[in-house]
Amino acid sequence: MSDDRLTTSDEELLVRLGSLLAEVDSVPESVRAAAVASYSWRSPDSELAKLVESMSAAAEVRGDEARLLTFRADSITIEVEVIPVRDRLRIVGQLVPPQPARVQVEQPGSESTVGTDADGLGRFMLDDTSPGPARLVCTLADSGPICTEWTTL
Template sequence: MNDGNDTRDNDGTGDGLLGREGPPDEEELTARLLEEELRQAAAVLDPVPDELRQLAVEAFALRQLDARIAELTFDSLTDAIPVRGAMDTPRMLTFQAGELTVDVEVTGDGLMGQVLPPQPARIEVLAGPRRPGPVLTADELGRFTGDTPPAGPFALRLSAGTEVVVTEWLRA
């Protein structure tokens, strides 16, 4: 029996509308069939690479539901004006989460950065559940360094006091 609070269809699949009673109407059936045909076409014509699927699963496994997401507000690869003749310039990143800012410089020798406003923090370099990255410590001025450059997709998880902030995932 469905009391109106159950989200399951009459067939128990759970893909129906909240509080909906009875079988799907013709329009809903047409939409479901079209969606299924599009899924099948995409799977054949443009399948998701196995590596990308695995990265998505790993990123999902590393989520922390109570963490705030720090938005990438500056990336020197896309936002900076190139300097003529400059070679091997460091990649500069800025992440913002409310009043908290994290500036990061990524080089071939590692990374360094600063948390603003200045405060002690624990920074984990996330690389996937099977490849735990280094854990860095920001001093009382918010400065941190790591001697291992990130390889492949990475994100940073910053713990400062009771606050946890996770950056967007980027490719090194």
């Protein structure tokens, strides 16, 4: 073909090929939802807290294997323990330096946001969180929101 235009048969072939690929090797919906949701943290008013440490706690400590995560931004460190409770998760956390804040868990595809208030010592607990991609959003009294990187809980 000497020009860059597609013929009708080329367009039909591309449609058929696209359908075949979608059927055989489709992108999982959870991956698609996480990709779409990852753009939502890009707010000029929010600070990004990067994941700087992730490790598994010993299974003997609580009976189930928990994960310890540390997120760090310029103004705050967010330390969390993610504990499996049946088919859900409990998130127990600490803000450093300690301060009161509103802490929420955002998950792609979820209509509701789980949230709680951190006390004066920066401690918080979130129950009934779904496993999967998530980020924490901390709204401090004296600054804008701080969002953690998306991570799989």
